[in-house]
Amino acid sequence: MDNQLKDFIIPVFIPHAGCPNKCVFCNQNSVTGIQNKIPSQEELSRIITSFLNYKGKNRGRVQIGFYGGNFLGLGIDKIEQLLCVAAKYVTDGLVDSIRFSTRPDTIDNNKLDFLKNFPVSTIELGVQSMDDSVLAQARRGHTSSDTKNAVDLLKKKSFNIGLQMMIGLPGDDESRSVSTAWRISELSPDFVRIYPTVVLAGSPLAGLYKKGKYVPLSLEEGVSITKKAYLVFRENNIRVIRMGLQATDDLREGTSILAGPYHPAFGHLVYSEIFLDNIIGVLKSESVLPEEITIRVHPASVSRLRGLKNGNIGKIKRLFDIKSVRVVPDLSLTPDGFLMKSKT
Numbered sequence: 251m252d253n254q255l256k257d258f259i260i261p262v263f264i265p266h267a268g269c270p271n272k273c274v275f276c277n278q279n280s281v282t283g284i285q286n287k288i289p290s291q292e293e294l295s296r297i298i299t300s301f302l303n304y305k306g307k308n309r310g311r312v313q314i315g316f317y318g319g320n321f322l323g324l325g326i327d328k329i330e331q332l333l334c335v336a337a338k339y340v341t342d343g344l345v346d347s348i349r350f351s352t353r354p355d356t357i358d359n360n361k362l363d364f365l366k367n368f369p370v371s372t373i374e375l376g377v378q379s380m381d382d383s384v385l386a387q388a389r390r391g392h393t394s395s396d397t398k399n400a401v402d403l404l405k406k407k408s409f410n411i412g413l414q415m416m417i418g419l420p421g422d423d424e425s426r427s428v429s430t431a432w433r434i435s436e437l438s439p440d441f442v443r444i445y446p447t448v449v450l451a452g453s454p455l456a457g458l459y460k461k462g463k464y465v466p467l468s469l470e471e472g473v474s475i476t477k478k479a480y481l482v483f484r485e486n487n488i489r490v491i492r493m494g495l496q497a498t499d500d501l502r503e504g505t506s507i508l509a510g511p512y513h514p515a516f517g518h519l520v521y522s523e524i525f526l527d528n529i530i531g532v533l534k535s536e537s538v539l540p541e542e543i544t545i546r547v548h549p550a551s552v553s554r555l556r557g558l559k560n561g562n563i564g565k566i567k568r569l570f571d572i573k574s575v576r577v578v579p580d581l582s583l584t585p586d587g588f589l590m591k592s593k594t
């Protein structure tokens with residue numbers, strides 16, 4: 251958690267474009283909720299211009315982001331066409347830079363040299379796991395060494411690097427996920443995203459799930475494992491900019507997800523569980539259990555501390571037989587911290 255101004259990202263979805271692969275969990279049309287493929291130059295201009303109308307004042311960098319496909323897997327002509335349109339907005343001072351996501355095995359020196367002709371600042375890699383047996387079972391078609399090599403090349407060319415990992419893939423478990431978080435931390439990315447695996451209709455995983463060959467994580471397990479991975483990144487001072495799938499309309503209606511730990515406020519659940527763990531830790535160390543407690547917390551973290559529907563408050567009261575739990579906003583605290591006062 252931090253107080254930095256949020257970047258304003260104009261998302262341009264290129265579902266499954268540039269990708270020869272069929273990862274076991276992927277049905278890009280379900281993820282993006284868009285059936286079209288790559289936008290034409292005119293369509294791209296329309297998308298960018300219309301999003302710019304929604305740009306508020308208190309924003310960080312403005313970026314155009316190409317998501318949902320394998321950007322560097324597009325033909326060089328197509329990449330150039332898209333980047334030329336996007337770059338014009340940077341030249342005109344309306345946008346600060348460009349970002350995109352791509353597979354680790356699409357990064358090479360030639361492509362990175364070509365990108366240096368454009369204002370591309372940030373590249374995100376779909377790492378998913380640093381365990382080669384999990385990658386093989388997910389049919390990713392690349393290994394953890396591809397990721398390491400890609401990150402080395404991106405660092406040499408001074409790109410901002412985002413790494414995306416998944417939890418709950420076939421063959422994965424808590425210790426493998428935590429180990430992936432550590433190995434990603436060793437690569438020192440600028441930020442990470444953590445996605446729990448869900449079973450999307452139309453994905454190969456849906457077939458395995460229906461045959462009973464894949465059992466998804468429950469929401470509780472998904473939150474708990476994500477929390478452990480998040481804490482590894484926090485310990486290593488690596489920003490986690492997202493936990494859980496983006497709530498597009500398609501996902502909210504529940505039409506595309508067959509099973510798995512999806513929740514529209516997944517990240518909130520993770521942060522809430524961290525507060526709950528920490529408060530339980532403090533209360534367990536008290537020699538005499540209090541009747542009333544007051545918890546001071548940064549105003550931005552009040553709802554995280556309370557938990558969904560005040561769930562954390564209810565649990566604290568039940569577990570420790572506490573009559574009253576007061577939550578008081580306190581701007582002097584960091585968003586992760588809290589101060590507890592007890593009355594016996």
Ligand code: SF4
Nearest residue numbers: 266269271272273276
């Ligand atoms: S590489 Fe990305 S777009 Fe391609 S199949 Fe895998 S998840 Fe889908």
